[in-house]
Amino acid sequence: MDVTPFFQSPEKADAGLSPLARGVVGSEILRIAGEIRALQARGHPVCNLTIGDFDSRQFPIPDGLLAATREALETGQTNYPPAEGILPLREEVVKLYARDLGLSYPVDSVVIAAGARPLLYGTYRTLLEPGDGAIYPVPSWNNNHYAYLSGAAGIPVPVTREANFFPTPDQIRPHVAGARLLILNSPLNPTGTAISRQALTDLTAMVVEENRRRDSEGRRRPLYLVYDQVYWTLVFGKTKHYTPVEVVPESAPYVIFLDAISKAFCATGMRVGWGVMPPPIRRRMSDILGHVGAWAPKAEQAGVAKFLSQPDAVYAYRDSVRKKLEERLVALYNGVLAMKADGFPVDAIEPQGAIYLSVRFDLFGRTVKGVPVKTNDDVRRLLLEMAGIGVVPFQAFGFEGDTGWFRLSVGAVSMDDIAAAFPRLRALLAEAPAVPAPATR
DSSP states (O other): OOOGGGSOOHHHHHHTSOHHHHHOOOOHHHHHHHHHHHHHHTTOOOEEOOOSSOOTTTSOOOHHHHHHHHHHHHTTOOSOOOTTOOHHHHHHHHHHIIIIIOOOOOGGGEEEESSHHHHHHHHHHHHOOTTOEEEEEESOSSHHHHHHHHTOEEEEEEOOGGGTTSOOHHHHGGGGGGEEEEEEESSOTTTOOOOOHHHHHHHHHHHHHHHHHHHHTTOOOOOEEEEEOTTTTOBOTTOOOOOHHHHOGGGGGGEEEEEEHHHHTTOGGGOOEEEEOOHHHHHHHHHHHHHTTOOOOHHHHHHHHHHHTOHHHHHHHHHHHHHHHHHHHHHHHHHHHHHHHTTOSEEEOOOOBTTEEEEEEOOTTOEETTEEOOSHHHHHHHHHHHHOEEOEEGGGGTOOSOOOEEEEEOTTOOHHHHHHHHHHHHHHHTTOOOOOOOOOO
16 A cells, blocks of 8 residues: 555644754764765766765774674674663773773772763763753864753854864853863864863863862852763874873863774774763763663674774784775875965865874865856865865864865775876866956055
8 A cells, every 4th residue: 555645744744843943953974874875876986085984894803802792692692781871891890990091990880881972962961951051162063963962951062273173261161151061072073183282281181170169159050061082092103192180180170082893994884882981970861861762782782892892903903904094195185285385275184093094175155067156055065076086175063164174084095086186186276277366556
């Protein structure tokens, strides 16, 4: 029986939605991905630098993780896990943080979830009441959406290249008195930059100072620092990863770590992540995530626990992935700098971490192949349709304004893909005449 005739018209269906559903904004990245698939289906070559994911043919998950997960499936670990995660994995997370980050946490601080995404959203839901302030830099990943979904008062702080795309204390200070969360991500999605020790120390000390002030006034609701470090194993060159508790130990009662295997083990689809935080918060977050079934599958949890118990294998895999990612990021970076040296209107920031490169295409005010360029989206469409290069504008990460900055992701491309893209890019930009200099008197 064909039920289609019984469906309501789109207008009537929309009228039945909640205000929350009517106001939610879909993913800009997924929309761009649809355009790329359509081009590829027509036979156009595309160097897809849009997705924050890995091509498993080039970046397979660790053999030990795959074998351990298969073993867990074959031995029947397919039922519900505990809401807080299986104990062996929580214990291995504690060992991992002690071994690699120098942080000693109790097992009761750890909650396991289906990746870092529900943990970030869970933090909003666990700690915020409607109207509470959440400070986050823009561009950054999904904070604008989670602020909306939780009813929080989002406080976006635009960041700049000069500050390595991280907020400065002077930008944050005016907002802390009325806020409940300060969210930082390092290495940062989308920019691929990492926060310096000094910058992190200054911001973390500000959180401690604000909470001391609240304590002295008898206020019971602290300001928490949410530290998303899902890319912490992927830093390059002289870049080092730091944590708030490392640089300001007194911050421990106010820091919530978010982490996952998705990027460290190129295992985005396995959906295993963890939060490390003060135990009372962990217990309530476990309850909230349990009610929506946001736990990681039990077999995957068991597989991750077993793999993390083999540090030598973990380190060997990390080194291999870092080498391949750095090779791709450096190839992109060097290619952009070579074009800049040849007079093309492009620029890039040296790779520091994650799987991303920040690249600027300064085409505004030019006409390229008959198309006037006025916005970031004009640039994006030109690059995709005329050069077969897919990139994501910073606007997809909550940033307002057309600055020419884009995220380029290398997890799903080969070195050959990158090499083949530059001749197409050069040919396109060769048709972008320089903007005339303003007249002088």
